[in-house]
Amino acid sequence: xxxxxxxxxxxxxxxxxxxxxxxxxxxxxxxxxxxxxxxxxxxxxxxxxxxxxxxxxxxxxxxxxxxxxxxxxxxxxxxxxxxxxxxxxxxxxxxxxxxxxxxxxxxxxxxxxxxxxxxxxxxxxxxxxxxxxxxxxxxxxxx
Numbered sequence: 176x177x178x179x180x181x182x183x184x185x186x187x188x189x190x191x192x193x194x195x196x197x198x199x200x201x202x203x204x205x206x207x208x209x210x211x212x213x214x215x216x217x218x219x220x221x222x223x224x225x226x227x228x229x230x231x232x233x234x235x236x237x238x239x240x241x242x243x244x245x246x247x248x249x250x251x252x253x254x255x256x257x258x259x260x261x262x263x264x265x266x267x268x269x270x271x272x273x274x275x276x277x278x279x280x281x282x283x284x285x286x287x288x289x290x291x292x293x294x295x296x297x298x299x300x301x302x303x304x305x306x307x308x309x310x311x312x313x314x315x316x317x318x
Contacts, residue, residue, distance in 0.1 A: 228291075245305075252309065258316060267280040
């Protein structure tokens, strides 16, 4: 065998490696922008997520904020509203474990959840119609 020739097995391994690296490459393109209908849908879901706290709005904000302007605006609004209320509710649930006065904190936590849920539903209905929604009492922690 000459010095400039590779054995047949080495050549097939090299081609297999290059083929595998081509298949394993990630997408170089950025995520596609949302269509107007998808943009409105994700914005609506960010507000409807108030039913279970701030996590849905946070997830939607982190994933879709660069893909749709309406989703970015409304998920940030929903997150700014639900984050402090969820934190206060969690503190109330912990304080509800205090024997003598815990029931007061339990009632406050339930009332906060009802307020957050109804506000999120109203906001989600407005967003579904394509109208931006601003919560009347919102701290706007995230700019």
